[in-house]
Amino acid sequence: MSAAAILPGPVAGGGRLATLGVMGGGQLGRMFVHAAQALGFQTAVLDPDPTSPAGRVSDYHIATAYDDEQGLAQLMQRCEAITTEFENVPASALSTLAAQRRVAPGPQAVAVAQDRLAEKAHFAVCATTTGVGPAPHAAIASEADVAAAPEALLPGILKTARLGYDGKGQVRVDNRAALAAAWVQLGRVPCVLEQRLALRDELSVIVARGADGSMVHFPVQRNLHRGGILAVTEVYPDHIPAALAEQAIAATRAIATELHYVGVLCVEFFVVDDGSRDGALVVNEMAPRPHNSGHHTIDAFDVSQFELQVRALAGLPLVTPRQHSAAVMLNLLGDLWWRNGQPVTPNWAGVLALPGTHLHLYGKHEARPGRKMGHVTITAATAAAARERALAAATLLGIAPWP
Known part of the structure; x- marks a missing residue:
C-alpha cells in the first residue's frame, strides 16, 4: 500500500x-x-x-x-x-x-507476538547484538519433550505457546512430575517451559516506529504485577539505573527494527538478581499494541502512546514524548466493586479530591474480579509527591500498598 x-x-x-x-x-x-x-x-x-x-x-x-x-x-x-x-x-x-x-502493525509481526516460541526465537536473534535475551527455556509439545526437558529449567513456569495473557495459561512447576501434570492440565497444547528466575524488578519500554524507520520511545517504566495482572506502574526521572534503562531501550528498539515493525510496541523485561549492583536484564514478552503500563502517558506526557499509535498508522511525524510530571498509574480491577461478597461503590469522591488525580473508567457495565475496569494516574511535580498521593488513593480504594 x-x-x-x-x-x-x-x-x-x-x-x-x-x-x-x-x-x-x-x-x-x-x-x-x-x-x-x-x-x-x-x-x-x-x-x-x-x-x-x-x-x-x-x-x-x-x-x-x-x-x-x-x-x-x-x-x-x-x-x-x-x-x-x-x-x-x-x-x-x-x-x-x-x-x-x-x-500496522503488519500480520507477520503480530503472528510472532502470538506464539511464545516464535517470540523467544526473535528475542534470541536480537540478543546477538544487544546482549539482552530471553530466559532459558525449552519447547514442550509431547510427553517425550516433558521427559527430555533439561533439569536446569526446574523449578520453572510452563506457559501455553499461544493465547496466554494476564497470567492465564501458566503453571508453576517445581519438578518433572509437576511438569507432566501441568502439561496435561493445560490441555497438552504446545507450551514453553521457562526457568524460574530470582527477580528484582519488572520493567517495560514502549516505542513507536514509523514505516520510514523513524522511532521514538517513552522512558523505562517500573511495573508491579499481582496475580499475573499489572497493578502499579511508576515513572519518575532517574528512577531506573541509567545503564539498565539504556540497555532496555536499546533492546526494545532492536526488537522493533528486526521485525520491521510499524506502530506502537511494548516490550516487558525482568531484572534478574545476578549478584551485581543493578541486576541483569532478561526480555520477557512483547505486545504489538499500546500497553496497560503506558496508560499514564495520557496525563504525564505531551503526547500519549495512543496518539503515537495514530501517527504511526497514518504515516504522520513521530515526535519524541516529553514527560512533564512524575507519575504513578494504578490499575482498577473489578474486585474494587466488591467487599465481602457484597457490591460496593469505590470511593471516587475521595480519590478525586487528591491533587493531580486523573480517573479513567472504560465504560464496562459489569465489574468482575480480575476484569480491567479502568485506571487512575496520579501526577505531581516530584516523585515523592506522586508516590505519596498514589498510596493515599490506593488506601481509599482498598488496594494494597507496594514497596
Whole structure:
C-alpha cells in the first residue's frame, strides 16, 4: 500500500473525513478512538460485542467476528488504514485487510507476538547484538519433550505457546512430575517451559516506529504485577539505573527494527538478581499494541502512546514524548466493586479530591474480579509527591500498598 501520509480532516474533494479502523473494541481500542478523533479522524471498530467500550464511542461499529468476510469488507470500505488493539486477533484477518489497506502493525509481526516460541526465537536473534535475551527455556509439545526437558529449567513456569495473557495459561512447576501434570492440565497444547528466575524488578519500554524507520520511545517504566495482572506502574526521572534503562531501550528498539515493525510496541523485561549492583536484564514478552503500563502517558506526557499509535498508522511525524510530571498509574480491577461478597461503590469522591488525580473508567457495565475496569494516574511535580498521593488513593480504594 502507499506510504503517503493519511492526513486528518476532510479527504480531498470533501464529503467525508479520513477514517482509521481498529480490530478490537476493548479499552485500548477506546483510547485509540479518542486519540484519533482528537486529531480529526473518523474511526471504525470491528468487534463482535455490540456493547464494546470502543464500539460505543467510535463513529462506526461493525459488530461481527474478527474473521467474518463481510465484516472485514465493511472495515476496508470505511477505512484508509487499520490497526489492532490486541495481539490475538487472527493474523489471517490482518493479512486479508493488508491486501487492500494499510495495516500496522503488519500480520507477520503480530503472528510472532502470538506464539511464545516464535517470540523467544526473535528475542534470541536480537540478543546477538544487544546482549539482552530471553530466559532459558525449552519447547514442550509431547510427553517425550516433558521427559527430555533439561533439569536446569526446574523449578520453572510452563506457559501455553499461544493465547496466554494476564497470567492465564501458566503453571508453576517445581519438578518433572509437576511438569507432566501441568502439561496435561493445560490441555497438552504446545507450551514453553521457562526457568524460574530470582527477580528484582519488572520493567517495560514502549516505542513507536514509523514505516520510514523513524522511532521514538517513552522512558523505562517500573511495573508491579499481582496475580499475573499489572497493578502499579511508576515513572519518575532517574528512577531506573541509567545503564539498565539504556540497555532496555536499546533492546526494545532492536526488537522493533528486526521485525520491521510499524506502530506502537511494548516490550516487558525482568531484572534478574545476578549478584551485581543493578541486576541483569532478561526480555520477557512483547505486545504489538499500546500497553496497560503506558496508560499514564495520557496525563504525564505531551503526547500519549495512543496518539503515537495514530501517527504511526497514518504515516504522520513521530515526535519524541516529553514527560512533564512524575507519575504513578494504578490499575482498577473489578474486585474494587466488591467487599465481602457484597457490591460496593469505590470511593471516587475521595480519590478525586487528591491533587493531580486523573480517573479513567472504560465504560464496562459489569465489574468482575480480575476484569480491567479502568485506571487512575496520579501526577505531581516530584516523585515523592506522586508516590505519596498514589498510596493515599490506593488506601481509599482498598488496594494494597507496594514497596
